[in-house]
Amino acid sequence: MTEWKDRIAKLTLPTPFPVGDVNAYLIKGDRLTLVDAGTKTKESWESFKSQLALLNLKPEDIEQVVLTHDHPDHVGMLDFFSPELEVYGHPLNERWINRTPSFEQEHRKFYETFFLQTGIPEKYFVPSMKVMKKTLVFSCNRSLTGQLVEHDVPAALPGWRVIETPGHAQSHIVLLREKDGTMIAGDTILAGISPNPLLEPPLPGETERPKPLVQYNASLKKLQKFPIGLVYTGHGTEITEVHTLIEKRIARQHDRAMQVRNMLSGREMTVFEICQLLFPSVYERELNLTISETVGQLDYLQSIDAVSVREEGTAVLYTAK
Ligand SMILES: [Zn+2]
Known part of the structure; x- marks a missing residue:
């Protein structure tokens, strides 16, 4: 069911990938913000429009997008929006969403x-x-409007803070609403599975590849220091006891x-x-x-x-x- 809860609405979109559906979120900030943008498929776009309709919205009502990371199932549908739509994310999204x-x-x-x-x-x-x-056929081809890095408050989202969580993707960030600890976590932590530490080529200006699982563990340990309540994830259900889950995941790994x-x-x-x-x-x-x-x-x-x-x-x- 698509509904608002504390100014956040969860949308669940189909993907052609083994992971199954992906989640995107709407935040009612000073501007209507979409966090993550599904896969570039017709099925995803149709499902997106019908879920928006349940909230009396249409794609044109979305005023900005924030990306948790650059994987195709989180960015692909950007190609279906107006090229004027503003898109914010970590600078390391750029090489994947605007591939040269x-x-x-x-x-x-x-x-x-x-x-x-x-x-x-x-x-x-x-x-x-x-x-x-x-x-990558299911990804998009467009540029970031603006960059989000550690500790930023995204434009038009007062009260929300960016935390960098590289690992699953080099570009990964999460959004934390400081007043109640609500977090939109992308794929940093998922209820049912551990996200894959996907390999990427060396970062711009570097010669060694990143070590994504080592980074990922550091990101999880970093999150342990924040007061986090409800966690909205990139795939599957919400997480309520995130600190316990993180401890379990680190031990299991x-x-x-x-x-x-x-x-x-x-x-x-x-x-x-x-x-x-x-x-x-x-x-x-x-x-x-x-x-x-x-x-x-x-x-x-x-x-x-x-x-x-x-x-x-x-x-x-x-x-x-
Ligand atoms: Zn991902």
């Missing part, structure tokens, strides 16, 4: 080297890149990493070999996601000094310390 040929080339180069390092057999290279390209460490005791393996052991039934079908997840665990183990790493030829080999 030079970024696309950088992206391809990064993955060519990365695949070799992970020991992924060559037969998977082309299909893997195709999946990435296909996903550590346990999972320790399983990986045990696999590596007394032997050396590539990322791909570990990925096959961790995800025997899905690694082929969901290679990009399972590789991201595996690399995340290895980055984490490296960050706590539990594995050592060496290069052999183009591949990187891991072993337990």
Whole structure:
């Protein structure tokens, strides 16, 4: 049911992705604000319009958009709005929502080297890149109007504060309403699943790729310091006891990493070999996601000094310390 609750309305939109529906939110601020903008599909747009209609609204009534992050299921429908509509988000959204040929080339180069390092057999290279390209078909092509970074109060949303939470995406932010601790969290924390720490090419001006799971853990720990009440998430239901859930998630991830460490005791393996052991039934079908997840665990183990790493030829080999 679509309704206002404390000046927030939740909209649930279909996506063509395995994750299922995505949520977007309306905030009645000084301007009517849409937080996140669904996938670029006809189904999503139709569903969006009919949910707006239940609130006696139409797309033209939306006065600005704030993005929690740049994944296609959160930005795609921007292409269906007037190009005049103002869109705010973290500056790192820009390279994904307004993809230039030079970024696309950088992206391809990064993955060519990365695949070799992970020991992924060559037969998977082309299909893997195709999946990435296909996903971006559901994204948008437009620019940010203005940037939101740590501690900002978004335009026309007095009382709301931006907290940067990189990890699931480099561009990720959450919005916290300070008077009651209500948070719009995007994919930073979800009720049913842990979000994938998706790999991204090095940030502008850098040469090393970010370590998304390590960043993600730091973002979760950062959120523990805020008084947070009700959490509206990017997929699925709301969360009420977020601090307890975060503690559980961090502990579970550590346990999972320790399983990986045990696999590596007394032997050396590539990322791909570990990925096959961790995800025997899905690694082929969901290679990009399972590789991201595996690399995340290895980055984490490296960050706590539990594995050592060496290069052999183009591949990187891991072993337990
Ligand atoms: Zn996402």
